[in-house]
Amino acid sequence: MVVDDEPDVCMALRFVLEDKGFNVHTFVDPAMALENFKIMLYDLVILDIYMSKMNGFELYNKMKTIDNKIKVCFLTALTDLHNYDVFKTDVYPKEGERYFIQKPIGNDEMLERINRAIMS
DSSP states (O other): OEEOSOHHHHHHHHHHHHHTTOOOOEESSHHHHHHHOOTTTOSOEEEESOOSSSOHHHHHHHHHHHOTTOOEEEEEOOSOGGGGHHHHHHTSTTTOGGGEEESSOOHHHHHHHHHHHHHO
16 A cells, blocks of 8 residues: 555556556545555555645554554655654654655665565
8 A cells, every 4th residue: 555645656656566566555645545444455555754634654553553563664755764763762663764765766775675564
């Protein structure tokens, strides 16, 4: 699942991931993504952090009440990932920076991080 309020980002990620054999559902509305999220349906959820209706951290917390084994990669345009230190230590402590994908990112590096997250 890919959730980003920018349709172009969703379309680009869908194209790249489907080209590598992934089945991808995209949502530009976090509330619609939450409505369609089901336990054990997705191997990985890719969430943009800054979205207008609900940020990626809020959406993650709501999804976690449905499936507490959810695997997530967060998308961010910020270059300083230290802005997320409180979140990383308090909410998502076992993961760390490798589950944050900075935009823009090359396709190969993005696929490597996604595969690592799925395998963890």
